Amino acid sequence: MYDVIITGSGLGGLECGVILSKEGYKVCVLEKHHIIGGCLQSFKRNGIIFDTGIHYVGSLSEGQIFNQYNKYLGIADKLHLKKMDEDGFDVIHFEGQQYVYAMGIDKFQNTLQERFPNEKDNLRKYCGMLADTGQSISIENLRKGFLSSGDLTLFSLSAYETIANTIKDRTLQNILAGTLGLYAGDKCSTNLYHHAMVHYSNIEGAYRLVNGTQQWADVLADQIRRNGGEVFTDSEVTGIKIKDGIATGVVINGNEEINSKYIISSIHPATTFDLVEKNPFIKKAYLTRLHSLSNSCGMFTVYLAYKKENFPYINKNHNIYTTNNIWDNFKQTCDGKVASVFMSMQAMENSQYNIVTLLFPVSFAQMEKWTDTKSGHRGNDYIEFKERKKNEALNLAAQFFPALAHNIEYCYTASPLTYRDYTGVPDGSAYGIVKDYHFPIATLMRVKTRIANLFLTGQNVNVHGALGVTLTAAHTCAEFLGKEYLAKKVGSI
Numbered sequence: 001m002y003d004v005i006i007t008g009s010g011l012g013g014l015e016c017g018v019i020l021s022k023e024g025y026k027v028c029v030l031e032k033h034h035i036i037g038g039c040l041q042s043f044k045r046n047g048i049i050f051d052t053g054i055h056y057v058g059s060l061s062e063g064q065i066f067n068q069y070n071k072y073l074g075i076a077d078k079l080h081l082k083k084m085d086e087d088g089f090d091v092i093h094f095e096g097q098q099y100v101y102a103m104g105i106d107k108f109q110n111t112l113q114e115r116f117p118n119e120k121d122n123l124r125k126y127c128g129m130l131a132d133t134g135q136s137i138s139i140e141n142l143r144k145g146f147l148s149s150g151d152l153t154l155f156s157l158s159a160y161e162t163i164a165n166t167i168k169d170r171t172l173q174n175i176l177a178g179t180l181g182l183y184a185g186d187k188c189s190t191n192l193y194h195h196a197m198v199h200y201s202n203i204e205g206a207y208r209l210v211n212g213t214q215q216w217a218d219v220l221a222d223q224i225r226r227n228g229g230e231v232f233t234d235s236e237v238t239g240i241k242i243k244d245g246i247a248t249g250v251v252i253n254g255n256e257e258i259n260s261k262y263i264i265s266s267i268h269p270a271t272t273f274d275l276v277e278k279n280p281f282i283k284k285a286y287l288t289r290l291h292s293l294s295n296s297c298g299m300f301t302v303y304l305a306y307k308k309e310n311f312p313y314i315n316k317n318h319n320i321y322t323t324n325n326i327w328d329n330f331k332q333t334c335d336g337k338v339a340s341v342f343m344s345m346q347a348m349e350n351s352q353y354n355i356v357t358l359l360f361p362v363s364f365a366q367m368e369k370w371t372d373t374k375s376g377h378r379g380n381d382y383i384e385f386k387e388r389k390k391n392e393a394l395n396l397a398a399q400f401f402p403a404l405a406h407n408i409e410y411c412y413t414a415s416p417l418t419y420r421d422y423t424g425v426p427d428g429s430a431y432g433i434v435k436d437y438h439f440p441i442a443t444l445m446r447v448k449t450r451i452a453n454l455f456l457t458g459q460n461v462n463v464h465g466a467l468g469v470t471l472t473a474a475h476t477c478a479e480f481l482g483k484e485y486l487a488k489k490v491g492s493i
């Protein structure tokens with residue numbers, strides 16, 4: 001009998017596993033796939049490592065919040081990281097010009113100020129707002145016993161409108177939204193908190209993982225095992241058993257039952273409750289509401305491998321837009337032809353190849369035809385669709401980086417359906433439930449559920465992305481350990 005069973009071995013599930021096993025709980029993490037990691041997974045083709053879902057991560061420098069969590073988790077010195085270019089880790093290509101995001105909030109502000117001198121005061125105000133958002137989860141707050149400041153105001157404000165109301169210059173308004181692909185930015189729904197949190201943490205300290213993101217999942221799993229916990233692959237949770245309104249354990253692969261005192265699910269809340277055995281405590285209306293929540297669009301990834309001499313490593317990301325409105329350009333790409341692309345590179349030390357990834361959004365509507373198919377069996381029209389998308393993205397990026405079009409050694413693609421089949425996310429959504437600023441209460445999930453000993457974690461609950469998922473893991477585990485205790489413990493390492 002375990003104390004806690006955790007469904008899913010993505011970052012959220014594994015971090016809960018480390019925290020609770022470290023604090024004396026007997027935990028067991030169950031992963032349906034044959035590899036752990038979810039979006040942290042790396043996969044190999046022709047001996048080359050490709051990453052699934054994390055291109056860069058913020059707040060990882062000494063004294064920054066993510067680094068502090070990693071210290072508490074016991075993995076800070078085990079991750080092989082590469083700091084991105086401090087003079088410009090993100091480049092925004094817009095209307096024939098390039099604009100850089102420099103690292104450090106003052107440098108970020110000063111660099112943009114040089115290009116937009118008339119916006120000095122407005123930029124100061126905007127950067128102040130970003131910094132305040134970052135401070136809401138500061139190490140100082142942890143030391144005082146708070147996981148976050150608990151202010152939900154920014155969730156009910158529009159990111160698009162706030163930028164438009166703060167900044168006068170139309171070009172600068174666009175440049176500040178230049179990395180909106182990281183949160184599937186939508187004019188009509190994206191809340192300010194998501195924009196500010198994702199943006200600020202990268203500005204603070206952006207890093208890539210060297211030689212693949214799988215290492216992150218592996219070191220977390222090692223910590224769990226070292227703390228006496230267990231991590232099993234090929235173990236799909238196919239049911240959650242309920243007795244007298246309380247969860248008693250899970251069914252794996254349709255035939256084996258494992259019991260536990262508590263369950264944490266890191267998978268989508270609607271999927272989680274589909275697994276829960278029928279019981280009078282869960283009303284149909286609740287399930288209908290969970291299923292009616294919108295999920296973010298999915299992402300299409302083109303992986304390109306070049307011999308190192310044919311395409312040298314670039315320690316920045318390039319965000320390429322082809323129209324004069326970034327928000328519309330992203331949406332346009334999502335619904336039709338590729339008109340904007342995020343270009344990143346993996347930091348590879350032990351390989352003769354450099355890997356470029358081109359990322360762009362694809363709406364569910366574009367994928368609908370193949371919804372009922374499985375990977376490898378979707379038919380020729382799907383292969384043609386993927387080939388067309390790949391060419392659209394490659395042709396666009398090659399206008400800015402001509403060398404991309406030549407000497408490609410290997411090329412692979414992953415559509416939102418690939419993500420759906422490998423990580424179990426509904427419709428292949430990249431970032432989970434959309435936290436619409438019009439409905440902050442309805443779209444933000446609580447970690448507690450209507451089943452007293454069943455908890456939620458992972459990207460659907462609060463903010464997606466590596467940092468967002470880590471903060472949520474802390475909130476989930478705080479239900480077991482107490483918020484003040486956990487905050488002080490993480491803060492005082």
Ligand SMILES: Cc1cc2nc3c(=O)[nH]c(=O)nc-3n(C[C@H](O)[C@H](O)[C@H](O)COP(=O)(O)OP(=O)(O)OC[C@H]3O[C@@H](n4cnc5c(N)ncnc54)[C@H](O)[C@@H]3O)c2cc1C
Pocket residue numbers: 007008009010011012013030031032033036037038039040052053054055056057058235236237238266267299301419422423424425429430431457458459460464465466467469
């Ligand atoms: C293309 C892409 C690019 C991204 N880029 C970045 C980036 O650069 N930086 C960043 O910070 N974030 C990025 N993100 C977001 C980030 O990867 C995610 O928010 C985060 O990794 C999600 O972690 P999770 O634990 O919530 O879920 P997941 O990683 O999805 O893990 C869920 C796990 O549960 C397993 N599972 C599902 N159903 C079951 C079941 N029934 N039984 C057992 N196991 C099950 C899945 O197989 C999976 O392993 C990106 C995401 C995508 C898709």
